[in-house]
Amino acid sequence: MRGRSAKRRAAVASAGVASALLLSGWAAPAAGQPAQAPAVRAAASTADACTPGQPPESPELKPTTPETLEQVYRCILANSYAGSAMDHRDLLAAGFAAFTQELHRRGIDQADVTTPPMSGDRDRDWQAFIDVYERVEADGDVQQALAAAVVNGMVASLDDNHAKWVRPEPGEDGPRGLGISVSGARRTNLDPAATEPLFVTEVIGDSPAARSGVRPGDVIVSVDGAPPFLGGTLSEGVISRLSATDGEPVRLTLRDPASGRERTVSVEFGPLDPPPLKASGKVVDGDVGYVELPGFYRGSADDTLAEVERLRADKELRGLVLDLRGNIGGGTNEVSRLLGAFAHGKITSYQCDVHDECTATRTDDSVPLLGLPLVVLIDRACVSAGDDFSAAVKGLGIAPLVGTRTAGFVAGSAMTYLLNDGSVLAMPSLHHRGPHGELINTIGVPADHQAPMTPRDLSAGRDPALAKALTLLK
Numbered sequence: 001m002r003g004r005s006a007k008r009r010a011a012v013a014s015a016g017v018a019s020a021l022l023l024s025g026w027a028a029p030a031a032g033q034p035a036q037a038p039a040v041r042a043a044a045s046t047a048d049a050c051t052p053g054q055p056p057e058s059p060e061l062k063p064t065t066p067e068t069l070e071q072v073y074r075c076i077l078a079n080s081y082a083g084s085a086m087d088h089r090d091l092l093a094a095g096f097a098a099f100t101q102e103l104h105r106r107g108i109d110q111a112d113v114t115t116p117p118m119s120g121d122r123d124r125d126w127q128a129f130i131d132v133y134e135r136v137e138a139d140g141d142v143q144q145a146l147a148a149a150v151v152n153g154m155v156a157s158l159d160d161n162h163a164k165w166v167r168p169e170p171g172e173d174g175p176r177g178l179g180i181s182v183s184g185a186r187r188t189n190l191d192p193a194a195t196e197p198l199f200v201t202e203v204i205g206d207s208p209a210a211r212s213g214v215r216p217g218d219v220i221v222s223v224d225g226a227p228p229f230l231g232g233t234l235s236e237g238v239i240s241r242l243s244a245t246d247g248e249p250v251r252l253t254l255r256d257p258a259s260g261r262e263r264t265v266s267v268e269f270g271p272l273d274p275p276p277l278k279a280s281g282k283v284v285d286g287d288v289g290y291v292e293l294p295g296f297y298r299g300s301a302d303d304t305l306a307e308v309e310r311l312r313a314d315k316e317l318r319g320l321v322l323d324l325r326g327n328i329g330g331g332t333n334e335v336s337r338l339l340g341a342f343a344h345g346k347i348t349s350y351q352c353d354v355h356d357e358c359t360a361t362r363t364d365d366s367v368p369l370l371g372l373p374l375v376v377l378i379d380r381a382c383v384s385a386g387d388d389f390s391a392a393v394k395g396l397g398i399a400p401l402v403g404t405r406t407a408g409f410v411a412g413s414a415m416t417y418l419l420n421d422g423s424v425l426a427m428p429s430l431h432h433r434g435p436h437g438e439l440i441n442t443i444g445v446p447a448d449h450q451a452p453m454t455p456r457d458l459s460a461g462r463d464p465a466l467a468k469a470l471t472l473l474k
Helices: 004-014 016-020 066-079 088-105 122-133 140-156 236-243 300-314 332-339 385-395 455-460 464-472
Strands: 164-166 180-182 200-203 219-223 250-255 262-267 280-284 288-292 319-323 347-352 358-362 374-378 401-403 414-418 424-428 431-433
Touching: 066 088, 066 122, 066 140, 066 414, 066 424, 088 122, 088 140, 140 164, 180 236, 219 236, 280 300, 288 300, 300 332, 319 464, 332 347, 332 358, 332 385, 347 385, 374 385, 374 464, 385 401, 401 464
Parallel strands: 288 319, 319 374, 374 401
Antiparallel strands: 164 424, 180 200, 219 250, 250 262, 280 288, 347 358, 347 431, 414 424
16 A cells, blocks of 8 residues: 555654654654754844754743744844845734734634834834733633744745744644545645545555545545535645544545445544655666655665665666655755765755845765666655755756656745744745756646556556656666
């Protein structure tokens, strides 16, 4: 039973706060190795800005106070990609809007919670904001929810898919969920290019979904009675329900793609036991090396190359297929190192600030060239560092790409900042461009040879992208 993306999502969730940042471009540690934080910029000069550093696996959480909110405000202005060019009043307006919306949702709105006047001075405007915020007195849980709304509102206003606030909920102990991934989602995010039908792409072994008889290729007709698509647009509510970690059992109506028969199953949320992220290889078609790389975790490039050498020890290979489908991203250093096995002396990408001052990232030429013809498999679930690697492979003419366009979820590598409540703010200070300065974020990298996976393919155990790759290596 295939379980590529679902297992990878659960593996990241199981590794604590640090690995929860992997989607933001934070370089996850290799299995058994300690977590290491990415390079960090200096924080703002004020002592209350934020502290750059390594996120702990099990932080001691405290209430998110007005002082924490000020840390977030000043940290974003000092360290985010857009911070130096940002009007701080837009940041405060986003936080205030989220705050008042949460008040309304909870039925505790107040007549005196009105938009404070803004002078244009960062310090005075912050004080005006917090004066209104503190007019609301609530118990601990509600106050925490209001503070969280402010933080998430400010972070969301950056419109940066690698900006994230991470605060684990009390009692979180390992990954939970249904144990499936579906065709219309990039991890827990809806794919804006999703097309009908919605179908199951991965099922974790011994997960609640597996025990309920859910299989790869099953077409999802409805979720709790609601159709996945409305007017041709995938429902965010459906994706949120399927990617949740807890809640009432989910009622799925499924259609077998081969027979057309429908069935309804009830799937409960439960613990998941995924394998660790790790490159794995095998020989296919007699003499072609195949390596599946689930993410650019720390040490992933060397793991991948070790797998190739292991396969070469027993067989003379005529080529290599590198499978990045479902790759959940990771560190740019790993991308540069792995690209160094296929090309030397090349610029692989650029990291640019908001004023378009850019620094080139280059291949790691200390890595010996493999000397093998290469084909790379990609899909809509290949994100972040997966986008980065694919853009370099295509832009530099290293190898053909087979499958479907990548996610385009590659704003920039996040740097981590520790806050006084034990939570972590992650955000890029630089944004990614491709090897020729081209924008990849929100656009993705198109495949040279289209080979989408269909429900019938999954149900029958066929892999059209791999089949096409093997013909290219003949």
